[in-house]
Amino acid sequence: MTTDLTLTTADVRRTLSPRVAYALVAGVIGLALFASATPSPLYGAYRELWDLSPVVLTLVYATYAFGVLATLTLAGRVSDQVGRRPVLLVALGALMAATVVFMLADSVGWLFVARAVQGLATGLALAAASAALIDLHPRRDPTGVGLTNGVVSAGGMGLGVLVSAAFIELLPAPRVLPYVALLVLFAVAFSGALLMPEPVVCRSRLRLIPQRPGVPPAARSAFLVAALGVTSSWSIGGLLLSLGPQLADGLFHTTDPLVGGVSVFALAGSAAMAQLVFSRTQPWAGAVAGSVALATGMALIVMAVSSDSSVLYLAGAVVGGAGFGVAFLGALRALSAAIPAEHRGAVMSAFYIVAYAALSLPAILAGVLVTPLGLRPTFEIFGSVIGALALVVAFLAWRTRPGVQPQGYNLRVSDMATWDDVRRIALALPETTEQPSREEVPRWRVKDKLFAWERPLRRADVEALGDAAPDGAILATRVADLGAKEALLADDPDVYFTTPHFNGYPAVLVRLNRIAEAELEELLVEAWLARAPKRLANEYLDASGS
Template sequence: MTDTTGSRRDFLLAAFVFAVAMVGTTLPTPLYVFYQQTLGFGPTWLTLIFSIYAAGVIAALLVVGSWSDQLGRRPMLAAGLLMGAASAAVFLFAHSIPALLVGRLFSGFSAGIMAGTATVAVIEAAPAIWREHATLMATAANMLGLGLGPLLAGFTAQYLPWPLHLVFWLHLALLALALLAIAACRETAPRPARPRLQVQHPAIPAAVRPWFIPASIGGLAGFSVAGVFTSLVPSLVNQVMGVHNALVVGAAIALFFVASVFGQAVLKWLPAAQHMAAGCGGLCLGMLALGLAIALGLMPLLLLAAVLAGAGQGMVFRAGMAAVARATPPAQKAAVTSALFVVFYFSMSLPVIALGLSIPRFGLSHTGEVFSALVALIALLALASMKRVDAHQQAISTSR
């Protein structure tokens, strides 16, 4: 695609579509306190609700993760938006725990379809003069959408009528606009004459593995932090900090994702060899601040934790995504990107499941402190592992 006004338009529209889809995946986060009050469920059910979302993401990545390489980006982007609309419709009429589970499952399907497809669509649509920043735009659209979701839901729930319904009507309107945006975009993927639709097997081309492995290790640390932080914050703000304001909950979570975008942008001023190390350092400091915030019950420390951990997560996320995108052949981009997101969402969901099982037994504060320390340790282990991978790659290059 040439560097024309049309390609710039397609690039911005694709980023808009990605962000709108991801807004829906985090909308319910500050609303869970209301659902717990009205439906009377505890942290174990909350864990199951989160887990079924992650299961939906992973299932969609594995089943349809490579389909946009066969059918084109636009049809799969539309499918992801329709799954998001189905999720919003279920939440509009959700009056039971099974309904919440179904709504989150559809939300997971939406995120799974969009994660690989929309990331590649944004990068492919970038005009030549913006190509250098295309990966940043793709990951920023993802993270800003994730951050806007809880902020929007927290504001509407706290200050506007229909706290459990209005935000989903708003999201349906945004999804309609996003569908129109897809209709206005041009297709960026070369489609085979005879599409082959099949369940994706997590097989990574040999040429991509040297970059896929360290990206996965960094993602293990970064998305573990994201899972622990986003699942703990609503309960921490209400029960430990003593703040009962849905907008504050949403803002704290949004700050994590905004900081993630900032961390990604900062990488342009750092040597490539330092990207993962800086990210893991931010993750460790963020988890230290989170542990202190829980122990001391201080809201400012919680916000500091959001900034540090978010920036670190953004650094490891962008560094890994950019390396894998550069190394992947065009015909396999969606499949490889989807496989990387499978690793990311496994990394996000497992700590949350462990949290849900631990909180009823050990209490919110003790569990949060222990898990903050464990996730910081994972970040340190990830950093050590990636240094070994880098040393191995350098040794291979030297021997050649």
């Protein structure tokens, strides 16, 4: 059962302006990743203090990573249900609690506790804040949202290591003061979240059930590009966060934690700068170019390890970091443009599941193998694997460029959708009726709102399309917004098209003889959700477990 939210005196409160709220949620993303990297320079101190092996330290990190993945899987779409603000408040409160545990830790057991809580809270924060970025952007501009998310993510990760290393080097109480600073920052963010406006207008009851990450059809091709880009980019980040400080100690012949922090910041800083410089690159092109740069950077780092060259190591970190930034930016821009509003939390959760798998799995495996193999052989092996993976990602991303259809695209006649399929799927949706037009053209409505209809081409349409005008049955469906429309048109132009008549209108035209039945069903469900009353849409989503 869902609940309608009506304004009460408790709801009439002073809130931040949308621009300030946008900056706040961007800061939450950066701060969450800043906090996740803060313990990294301290692992050396923990190792000496409690006589910890590299495997134990790797398990501490794995606890954090699996906490993030567990939250994203179990509660990824919770902010779509109950709202962004309450989820951010819970996440920030839990992050403050984890920070206090870090400050008071007197054994490795407390490190596991702190990392577990931090991981669970970070998953909540990233999913809700990333969705809120799209909600709160003044123009709903996917380029701006992707750039903001990419820069604060890379900047937060790099600054977390650098600032923590600087505290250890320059200030007393190195196992406490970095976390004191974090606690203050989280308290400021929590105070801001109390005042932020709630962008989710209609909310439903909380449902915490394990869910398979789902991506609606309008966003699937964009999600593929995003997953490829984030896989290649975050894998190098995970490897350097795990082994980079130890490797820097050997290459620079020093145990100064600030040196290791600077080398990691070289990666993250160049990532942020590259995103600002290449902010207008096409998403698929960013994934390709960024992955090639990543492979080049990893090759330089592997050469640096083999030749004991600190110069090559820094050059590899800068080049690889630039690739990290461009690939990650391309991933976020591709995705931000295509997510329907009611799926933002769920899709961003699926995105961060891929991201954290790429960030954590190489780091965990490398941490386990470093003891039997040694630091440099482990880095050479994993660096080579990640470089090769980046080249594979570049090739796959190249194949997703506009105008290229996947192998096996052509449908068999038995796979093609028909008007009977449209009618059956549409009428199975709640409160849907079929109401032919005056020309006896079938139309399907939910609560008297049109969401799908037959749309034969008119003379003006044929003249505008020219030789590209299709001669088969044409279905028109509503979409969530113009971003979803543009994503469909760009991703599958053999199925979806438009005419000048529909310019600026959130609807697409579909070649019915080119679309598979399964894709048609998902398209009609999305069209129905875009037009159904919020209460009815939420009841449907709750009942279907979406």
